[in-house]
Amino acid sequence: MSTRRKPETVQVVKKRRDAALRALVDGVPYITFLGIQFDRRGDELTGILPYSDKLIGNPMLQALHGGATASFLEVTSIITLSWEHLWADLESGALAVDEMDATHLPRLPKTIDFTVDYLRSGLPRDAYARARINRSGRRYASVHVEAWQDNRSKLFAQATGHFLMPQSRD
Amino acid sequence: MSDKLRIAKQFISALPYSGALGMELQELDGGVSVIDMPYDERLVGDPRTGVLHGGAVSALMDTCCGAAVMSHPSNPGGTATIDLRIEYLRAAVPGQRITARAECYHVTRSVAFVRATARDEEDGSPVATATGSFTVEGKR
Numbered sequence: 001m002s003t004r005r006k007p008e009t010v011q012v013v014k015k016r017r018d019a020a021l022r023a024l025v026d027g028v029p030y031i032t033f034l035g036i037q038f039d040r041r042g043d044e045l046t047g048i049l050p051y052s053d054k055l056i057g058n059p060m061l062q063a064l065h066g067g068a069t070a071s072f073l074e075v076t077s078i079i080t081l082s083w084e085h086l087w088a089d090l091e092s093g094a095l096a097v098d099e100m101d102a103t104h105l106p107r108l109p110k111t112i113d114f115t116v117d118y119l120r121s122g123l124p125r126d127a128y129a130r131a132r133i134n135r136s137g138r139r140y141a142s143v144h145v146e147a148w149q150d151n152r153s154k155l156f157a158q159a160t161g162h163f164l165m166p167q168s169r170d
Numbered sequence: 171m172s173d174k175l176r177i178a179k180q181f182i183s184a185l186p187y188s189g190a191l192g193m194e195l196q197e198l199d200g201g202v203s204v205i206d207m208p209y210d211e212r213l214v215g216d217p218r219t220g221v222l223h224g225g226a227v228s229a230l231m232d233t234c235c236g237a238a239v240m241s242h243p244s245n246p247g248g249t250a251t252i253d254l255r256i257e258y259l260r261a262a263v264p265g266q267r268i269t270a271r272a273e274c275y276h277v278t279r280s281v282a283f284v285r286a287t288a289r290d291e292e293d294g295s296p297v298a299t300a301t302g303s304f305t306v307e308g309k310r
Binding site for chain 1: 189191232258
């Protein structure tokens with residue numbers, strides 16, 4: 001009879017995944033500065049940019065600053081890419097979550113280029129973003145990311161970026 | 171300092187997000203804009219090295235490109251970013267100020283074309299380059 005490992009309880013699984021995601025996100029000062037949070041459903045992430053007055057570009061128009069929107073899209077891309085990259089090690093136990101702190105974070109992908117398409121002005125309310133990894137190789141990755149506010153089908157911005165993946169040091 | 175530059179300086183730092191990042195307009199004339207942003211630990215993207223997040227550089231580039239469009243001799247009444255592409259050439263040196271210079275090199279009735287570079291305090295290659303297209307709202 002094979003000795004199959006008993007499946008982990010849902011609480012154990014969730015605790016580990018949530019702790020890893022929290023360590024990844026909280027370790028980056030600029031993510032905290034923008035107030036970006038991530039909602040996790042299994043391995044799928046949704047970035048959330050809660051509205052704040054400081055995110056406004058032009059106060060006369062009350063529109064989100066293009067730079068805040070670009071930052072939100074880039075952060076969502078990097079975290080999604082990093083999350084996908086770490087997932088296997090996280091699930092196998094190769095990555096020890098309790099040792100992840102600001103100085104022992106996994107290396108993050110580096111942005112090579114990022115192209116933002118501003119489809120409509122960002123309204124003064126919460127924004128959401130989801131990234132899709134179109135290609136993830138050993139060295140390079142290509143990511144597309146979409147952001148919306150009230151309606152999922154009405155994007156206010158989208159972007160495509162290329163990233164250099166962290167290399168293992170051995 | 172000319173009145174025009176002083177008013178423009180106030181305008182840029184009064185934009186909430188640009189103000190939050192500490193951006194300061196240094197030059198603005200004839201479709202060329204120079205804006206700098208001090209190093210700030212809150213804007214770090216890589217906690218291991220202290221390198222600024224690309225998004226913060228992107229916000230600086232966007233602001234600088236928009237300002238360049240507004241200062242173009244064709245006098246646009248307003249502008250908004252249609253598209254902005256950034257290339258990150260190298261990591262900015264931690265602790266150093268980033269200075270962006272944008273040039274609006276062509277304007278049609280509806281579209282303005284801009285390119286920009288961002289440098290830290292090192293000589294040599296820039297930290298990032300950008301190209302963008304912007305809307306041209308009603309002429310003043």
